[in-house]
Amino acid sequence: MSVAAPPLTLRPPRPSDRGRVLEIVRATGVFRPSEVDIALEVFGGAVQKPGVDYHALGAYDDAERLIGFACYGSTPGTEGTWDLYWIAVDPGTHRRGVGRALMAACERAIADAGGRLVVVETSSRPDYGPTRAFYQALAYGATARIPDFYAPGDDLVVYTKRLVPSTGERPHG
Ligand SMILES: CC(C)(COP(=O)(O)OP(=O)(O)OC[C@H]1O[C@@H](n2cnc3c(N)ncnc32)[C@H](O)[C@@H]1OP(=O)(O)O)[C@@H](O)C(=O)NCCC(=O)NCCS
Numbered sequence: 001m002s003v004a005a006p007p008l009t010l011r012p013p014r015p016s017d018r019g020r021v022l023e024i025v026r027a028t029g030v031f032r033p034s035e036v037d038i039a040l041e042v043f044g045g046a047v048q049k050p051g052v053d054y055h056a057l058g059a060y061d062d063a064e065r066l067i068g069f070a071c072y073g074s075t076p077g078t079e080g081t082w083d084l085y086w087i088a089v090d091p092g093t094h095r096r097g098v099g100r101a102l103m104a105a106c107e108r109a110i111a112d113a114g115g116r117l118v119v120v121e122t123s124s125r126p127d128y129g130p131t132r133a134f135y136q137a138l139a140y141g142a143t144a145r146i147p148d149f150y151a152p153g154d155d156l157v158v159y160t161k162r163l164v165p166s167t168g169e170r171p172h173g
Helices: 015-028 033-048 098-112 126-137
Strands: 009-011 055-060 066-074 081-089 117-123 141-151 154-162
Touching (some): 009 098, 015 066, 033 066, 055 098, 066 098, 081 098, 098 117, 117 126
Parallel strands (some): 081 117
Antiparallel strands (some): 055 066
């Protein structure tokens, strides 16, 4: 059960948020150093050329401090499939609805852009248990798994969610 959600503003982050992104990603304690570098690269791409490869969304508290962010983009070579590349929330504000608010806003933006399927990739490691619980709570289903993908004993788990089209049509399948 969540405690009261902090007052949140959701908006595209700025290049000056890079330091907070690094702090948040490191503070979560789940990412390998090489993944931290990738997170910064994806964030950089999203803020420097929004929408070219990546879009980003930041969650700010009432002091205008970045407390979470998400990066997403359309999957090249597909019709209406989008990848949610990255989401991380400051551990000091976990379980207060920040991640849920970020995901809902990303899904709305994806649906508004004609997206129909959202794909997220995560790890089978025990320390990603809360992350998998998070996706499941948001109605993502585990639709594929590649054993030993990240490392021996560390599988890739693919979660997907079909979006309700913005036109009000019902999703297929
Ligand atoms: C995954 C993550 C973004 C969730 O952010 P959050 O703001 O804490 O999530 P929310 O508070 O919006 O949680 C929404 C729901 O997800 C589920 N959930 C979230 N954290 C959970 C946990 N630790 N254990 C069990 N369920 C959890 C709950 O159902 C929760 O609803 P509830 O609190 O009303 O029960 C955050 O834990 C995080 O940054 N993790 C590390 C980074 C990461 O793994 N990113 C994804 C990489 S693939």
